[in-house]
Amino acid sequence: MDPQVGKYIGVGLVILSMFGAGIGIGNIGKGALDGISRNPDAYGNIMTTMFLALAFAESIAIYALVVAFLILFG
Amino acid sequence: MSEMAQTALKDNTDLPSGKKKNNLWILLIAILVAINIAVAHYFPPIRPEISIKAESLLHSMSGETLTPTPWFTIPLIGPVYLTNTLTAVFVCLLILIAVAVAVHFQTNKNQLKSRGITAFFEFLITSLYSVANNTVEEKWRNKIYPFYISIFIYIMTANLTKLLPFYESFGVVIPAEAEGYAKSTLFPGFWMLNPAKGHHQLISFFRGATTDLNFTLAIAIVAVLMVQIYGIQSKHFAYFEKFFDIKQLGVTIINFFKYLFTGKQLKSMEEKTPQYTAKSFITNFFQGILNLFVSLLELISELAKVVSFSFRLFGNMFAGMVLVMFLGYMVPIALGSFIMLYELFVGILQAFVFCMLTAVFMNIAVQHE
Numbered sequence: 001m002d003p004q005v006g007k008y009i010g011v012g013l014v015i016l017s018m019f020g021a022g023i024g025i026g027n028i029g030k031g032a033l034d035g036i037s038r039n040p041d042a043y044g045n046i047m048t049t050m051f052l053a054l055a056f057a058e059s060i061a062i063y064a065l066v067v068a069f070l071i072l073f074g
Numbered sequence: 075m076s077e078m079a080q081t082a083l084k085d086n087t088d089l090p091s092g093k094k095k096n097n098l099w100i101l102l103i104a105i106l107v108a109i110n111i112a113v114a115h116y117f118p119p120i121r122p123e124i125s126i127k128a129e130s131l132l133h134s135m136s137g138e139t140l141t142p143t144p145w146f147t148i149p150l151i152g153p154v155y156l157t158n159t160l161t162a163v164f165v166c167l168l169i170l171i172a173v174a175v176a177v178h179f180q181t182n183k184n185q186l187k188s189r190g191i192t193a194f195f196e197f198l199i200t201s202l203y204s205v206a207n208n209t210v211e212e213k214w215r216n217k218i219y220p221f222y223i224s225i226f227i228y229i230m231t232a233n234l235t236k237l238l239p240f241y242e243s244f245g246v247v248i249p250a251e252a253e254g255y256a257k258s259t260l261f262p263g264f265w266m267l268n269p270a271k272g273h274h275q276l277i278s279f280f281r282g283a284t285t286d287l288n289f290t291l292a293i294a295i296v297a298v299l300m301v302q303i304y305g306i307q308s309k310h311f312a313y314f315e316k317f318f319d320i321k322q323l324g325v326t327i328i329n330f331f332k333y334l335f336t337g338k339q340l341k342s343m344e345e346k347t348p349q350y351t352a353k354s355f356i357t358n359f360f361q362g363i364l365n366l367f368v369s370l371l372e373l374i375s376e377l378a379k380v381v382s383f384s385f386r387l388f389g390n391m392f393a394g395m396v397l398v399m400f401l402g403y404m405v406p407i408a409l410g411s412f413i414m415l416y417e418l419f420v421g422i423l424q425a426f427v428f429c430m431l432t433a434v435f436m437n438i439a440v441q442h443e
Binding site for chain 2: 045048055059062063070073
């Protein structure tokens, strides 16, 4: 079998970790919406914290993306 | 009553001119799309070459192979290559210096209102202050905010210069290592790469500064180092307790020997376990070992901060670059604008995340329990 095939399968497997990041980002958005609908005055504070938490959850997916890029182009 | 009538009259008179404006926008967008289609037809996009490493702009032929040559060599440190991310850093620094000079000449001592670029930066900095005021302790604001603001402005400039038009499409044409593209002459001395197969590849003059891991790693190291320094300034030697917590373990062992020889407990232990038993010794002992282990994990997490800081920014920006390049290659018409808009958002958000996390970590480090 062509060794390139293994490379592409590996990239596909690495991208599976984005499953978890997606769940996390969804939860964060849900939490922020709950908070805002209960206390609309806290909109600004909640949004700032939400973006920070989003970046944390997203960075997990980004690590996977970096590994995928390393496999593909590195 | 008369006021209302006046505003109604005003609205009525404004309506036709507003309609005209809308038509003008549609016309402008149509012209831009037409230019887009024409350019995509006459200068067809080639499949971009992605490399994680920043590419050197200077090359020399040694025999058959093409090797990158160092720009200059620093004794004891090694060669420095003129890479395309380095030129992007120079562009970024030039912009920042120009802004600083402009702000300097725009402000007077007895001026009440700021204008132009000064007003913009005033707005930016005050809104960043108001965001961080909720989290950062008042006593340390003077020390934490310079890093917070300058990291934001530097990374934001680096991220946004990446989006300048033609930023990654002009460069040096060099012979390709593997397969490349054919080149055709535009003007004497200037070439263009065609989608046809050939033996040339392009190394662009500029490439987003944050798509180089060295850049993000440098800022991350500075940020985490300053977190440690502020922690030491705030708590002196007690700061290292966080990383090497042997307090409970040591007290328990000393207490054990004291009880063995004198039959009395240490005062601090007496409060916890009035009746000294083997069981209480064992629980305290294991608690101490656990504390030590947790504190060692804290030390590792401090190192992991550098990695997560640098990889978050690098990953986001590199992924954005790949997205823009490949979508520009596959769908060269109109879609790129929307991706660029998204990249604008991501660039500002990541700069904000980086500086906000720096401020939060610094605040945690200087806080006394």
